[in-house]
Structure formats: structure tokens, C-alpha cells
Amino acid sequence: MPKRGYHHGDLRNALVEAAIELIKEKGPTGFTLSEAAKQAGVTPAAVYRHFEGREDLIAEAARQGYEIFADLMEYAYDSGQPSDLASFEATGRAYLAFANKYPGHYVAMFESGISINRTPELAAVAQRAFAVLEKAADRLSEHIPPEMRPPPQMFSAHIWAMSHGVVELFARSAPGTKSPFPPEDLLETGIGIYLRGLGLIPPDS
Amino acid sequence: MPKRGYHHGDLRNALVEAAIELIKEKGPTGFTLSEAAKQAGVTPAAVYRHFEGREDLIAEAARQGYEIFADLMEYAYDSGQPSDLASFEATGRAYLAFANKYPGHYVAMFESGISINRTPELAAVAQRAFAVLEKAADRLSEHIPPEMRPPPQMFSAHIWAMSHGVVELFARSAPGTKSPFPPEDLLETGIGIYLRGLGLIPPDS
DNA sequence: TGTACATCAGTGAACGCGCGTTCACTGATGTAC
């Protein structure tokens, strides 16, 4: 809580929160710097005391999102240990849980068009998040019979793709598409079938 | 080729093509009615002779996309017959192929934010496309041992999600993400493993 | 074939709007003496 009691008190955070809220409600397109300023009870010009501009504000929202996301992934991984299978499944679930719980952050991260390589700091925290998924895949792959073992990168990509697809198509109110099943069930069963295909789950379970 | 030889000749189509080109290059946000008009060599006001406005132009681009997409899906399905498995795999591949070959249409359809229910005509053609995927899943599900047979809708959703995820994350230049594998391979192997998990492909193939 | 007329696709000027951004400023807060 730095500099409490100034004019606003914590405008920087208020702006990020407003941005996340607006992005959640209107999408990255609908978000405007002026509107975010207004929502924080402040003149648009005041934003420039804390950010370089519109893009910079979105990037900060994304950065905070990756921070939360990485924490969530790490927690999920740890909570599954010592079972590598449980850890892996937990990270898949965490992806969907994150998208549900932090939709504004999620959109800022994945749909706002800001590059992950915008700043070294942003790249680093994103890397931290993805590394968890890769580690989980790495460990799990050692349990696969070698003759049908795909490269770990490949199957972490599969799970990431399915998770992302489920989120985009069924967890968020996609244009005109209504989900035939709860997204959690969809992802759970999808990953289950996939892991069975890898020989990691017995066929009868 | 209606009304050839008028002032422009075929402005309506020229505008749709310009829109698709612009959406492909700058995303749905970067697309502007004025720019599309300029690219077609015409004043912005001329657009209103053929479309109700900006949204209507995007919707027409999406409609044409769904038309092509539906044709492609139907062709893929037919090309796999009489094997239900081959048909199913072909429709998955067709999804990715469409996204690759018609990126402008793809974005207009799936990332532009226009609702599928904007007009009955649009809803109908979209329905035609999705119906192919559902039919393929339906037929294929009859080959699954009943005790591990998920609802066909569910597993068409799985394949759709994975296809969509692969396209979004790995086939298009996502922000800062570089694909570890060719998207085609990723989708092919992903679907393969999934189908093995359903008992549709023998474990050793 | 030639002329007079109707059609209507595209023009060009104008509009109001909200955007992101700049700038000199002001006034509340914190600090030195």
C-alpha cells in the first residue's frame, strides 16, 4: 500500500482494475483509456502519470494475469504430487478454472493482441506459467510405454490446445454457440480419453 | 456476373474481398469501412449502396466463409466414406485446412464478434457446417464399444475444441508463441491419440 | 439509327463523435528548518 493518502491513494491499481473490468465486459476492443480513467474517477490525462499509454495499461493487466496464472498452475501441480498423473490433470483443470475466475485477465492475456515479448518482464512471467505445463508433461511422459511415447512438448501442446479450445468455444459466451455440456465435464472427459489413448489410464476405468 | 460494365462493375464483391483482406492483415479491429472502400477504389459513402453499414459488411464476409467452410466439411466427409473413421478424421483436418487457406474468412467468422444469429441466413449456413461434424461424430460413435461410448455431441465437441485450439495457438501467429511442431502434425497426432483412447484405433498402430 | 428520358451507382462535402495524447497549471501532501 504505497503512498496511501495521496490525491487518489492507489490510482495505478484502480486503473488496472478498471481496465480488467472493462475488458471483461466489452472485450479488448471495447476497452478505452478514457473509459478506464472515468471509471477510476479521474481525468484521462492522469493515466499518463502511471502508464505510458493505452497499450502499456493493457500489458500491465496481462502481466498481472500471467502472475496469477503461473501461481495457480504451480499450486495445481504441487497439489497433485506425488502422482504425476494427478499433477498433469490438475494443471489442465487449472487452465479452465483460471479462465472462469479471471475472465478479464484471461482476455487481456490471450485475446488483446499484446505480444508476450513486449517487455522482458512479461515474457519471463509468461514463461514461468508455461513451464509448469511442460514440466507436468515431461514427468508424465516417463510413464508412457516408450514405443508410443510422443515428445513431451507435443502432448503438452495437445492438452493446451484442447483446454484453450474448450475455453474459447464453450466456456465463454461464443457468438451464438451454446455449450452442449458443462465445460468442466467436457475438458475432464476429453483429457481422460486422451490419456487413455496414451496408455496412462487403464481402458476400463 | 450481374450488371457488368456499370460504374464499378462488381463493387459488392470487391468490398467483401477488401474486407476479408483487411481482416486477415489487421484483424477485425483494424478493419474499417473507410479503408475497405479505399481499397476498392471508391468513396466510403458508396458502401451504403450495397450494405447497411460496417457490421453488415463483416457479416457478409462471415457468411461467405461459412458457405465455403460447410462445402469443405461436406467434401471432406464424403471423401472419407465409406469409412466412418476416415470421414471423421478428414473433417478434423478440413477445419485446420480451412483456417490456413481462408484466414480472412476464418477471423471474420470466429474472432470478429459478430453473432451467428445475426440473420436467419447466417445461422442456417453455420448450422449446415456444424451439422457435418456432428454427423461424422454420430456415425463414428456407433463403432465405439457401448460401455465406453460418450454422447456423440460430446466427442464432436472434443475434436472441435482441439482443432480450434490448435488453430488459435499454433497455426496463427499467436502473440509470441512459436509452434513447436507443424500444426497439421499436432492435430493429426492429437486426434489419433484421442481416437485410440476411445478404442477406435488399435493401440499398436 | 438517333434522340430524350429514367435509373441509380458512386461522389464529395459535411457532420458529430470519442478517441489517445500534450501541456501548462494547481493545489494537496510531505518535509526542512
Added chain:
DNA sequence: TGTACATCAGTGAACGCGCGTTCACTGATGTAC
């Protein structure tokens, strides 16, 4: 404790811009006689 000063977060007015949209018009094309 009180006063004088420095800091700097936020103000408010202004900007240029490109947007989508409107409107009366014009002039090339097609058609009737």
C-alpha cells in the same frame, strides 16, 4: 509547534485524427420511342 518551500498526482482545456454515417448531387449506363 509553526512557517516556508518543494514535490508531484491530478486537472482542464485543447489538439488532430479517423471513424461511421447522411445527404443532395451528378453523370455514366440502359431503355423507350
